[in-house]
Amino acid sequence: MMVGHALLAFALVAGTLSLAGRSRERALSVGLIAAGFAVVPDADMVYALAGLLDANYDSVFSVTEAFWETSTVVHRSVTHSLVVAVPAAVAFGLWTAESRVVRASAAALAVALVTAAHLITGPLAALVMVAFLVSGFVVSSLADSQGKAGPVTVFGAAVVGIWSHPWGDMFTGEPPHLFYPLTDSAVVERVALSPDPTLHLLGAFGLEIATLWLAALVYCHISNISISENVNRRAALGVVYGVAVLAIDPPTLSVSYQFVFSIVAVGILAAVPFSRARFRTRFPGDLSLPDRMTTPEGVLRALLTGLAGLTAALLAYTAAYVLFV
Template sequence: MFVGHAFLAFGIVALLARRFGPAERLSLRGVTVQYAVVAGLAAALFASLPDVDVAHAAFQVVTLPEGATAFDHFWTATGERHRTTTHSLVVAVLASAGFAVSVPNRWGGAAVLFGVVALAAFTGGVVGAGVMTLFVVGGVALTALAARIGLSARSIFGASALGLAIHPFTDLLTGVPPSFFAPWDVTVIGGRVEPFTDATYNLLVAFGTEIAVIWFGLLVGLTLLGIELRRHVHPAGVLGVAYAPMALVLNAPSVDNAALFVGTILPVGAIGLVGVKRQLTGARVVTITLTALAAITAAWFGFGVAYTFIS
């Protein structure tokens, strides 16, 4: 997934915080919102943190081998460190404890987080320690921001632990399964989850899952903010179904060969700009976003139906 981690984490944590958290409201950039919304946003940011491990691959591109493209080399290098220690459930718990402890006790939290980095160094050497240091620094920054807004140490632990734990499970449809118990080499799932023998159907499942969790997160957020969905989805969104003929153009796209599919279906979201005036307001931004997502959803559905008929 690309952004599905964040939306899924937001939706789950926001619902839990709404049910079990305090009823107080917090100020977010001058706007007063429910505690649950802030907790959900914190979880969304923490859920995105494990992918900081691609930084290793970005540095590797400068050593581009002769005859290799930057794109290919980037993904090859990514495979060396991506979805390993930063995607571990063990690290999720330990790091979250360190983040939470750092709120009331900065040095106590630092000690726990230093242990996390040392563990990564012991198993992954200098590179492993470097990647984990980026992970920890990012987490500390998020923790400081969350605490400043008003989240308690307990809420920060919950948002961090759930966000970080959700991330690896959302990767199961798109690549090599994460190392759930790194640094220990324990195989939980041996390969990518592929429910169909047809690779294109597996791509549609993965892309559809991404769309579904984005809708989930948005619906939870809109509900908590008191915004009605039906008032912000323009009928033009259904025009996205016109993407269906691309099933005749694209040559059996798959999860491993999805660049053209993703690169052509996402621009369909431009339909969300239909009828929007030059000066935007918060309401228009919501309409653009929801209509764009509706158009992409219609495009995904149209492509799937068309592909079924021609395959």
């Protein structure tokens, strides 16, 4: 989901700036800044690492289950608030100012947010607020040093990035606390795409893929690149994944690892170009990338082909599930 959060913010900001007539470089750079801020709310996952201390290490699945169970204690609360996002974005923007006094005011605002979280909710909320703010300041510093973005640009990118984050979370896990600390009752339960838990998962996965396509469309439009000319026909092999409906248990949000790992593997296989002649000449254990993936054009072609293969795999699996399960 973190990739989806980032690419949604990128598409919104870069696409809007492009439509407003800004240069390609400016649209892409500010879009990347917004993408960075879009993943900052998930800094609250740092607390979930505590779950690994008490995890049962009998299997990978038991470890991941302990991780996710611990994450629900504070995840999607103070850092996912549309209310908190505004003063936080102000602090992030002020942090890029040249004046030391202004930067000091950004730090003071951050301290105020941490203090408020502690007084309203408790020390754990203050801890994740610290992680959230530190992550935001890191993105701000990179935006200033690498993207030459000033306070106004950083503020705007931060607001869009953080505000765009919670909506994808409506379909997975606990709903975010959109208006913390004012109220937690805006959304009390997960938005269901289907009463069938498997179809709900497939729908949520489809929304994630649609977000990836949106970002790809925006990037290719801004860069004047044809998507159809950069998708290799091997992406069609993704339809073979439909047979997986007979091999794995129907996935749900609670148990989705086998489905997610296997379908992503299909996308990766579609993305990586290979030839039988080159394969025969490789030494065992040689994991270097093919020559065609060492250029920006080759990387883009691989990503688009992999995304197309992943899309074909999802459509094939969904059709097979509806027809045969």
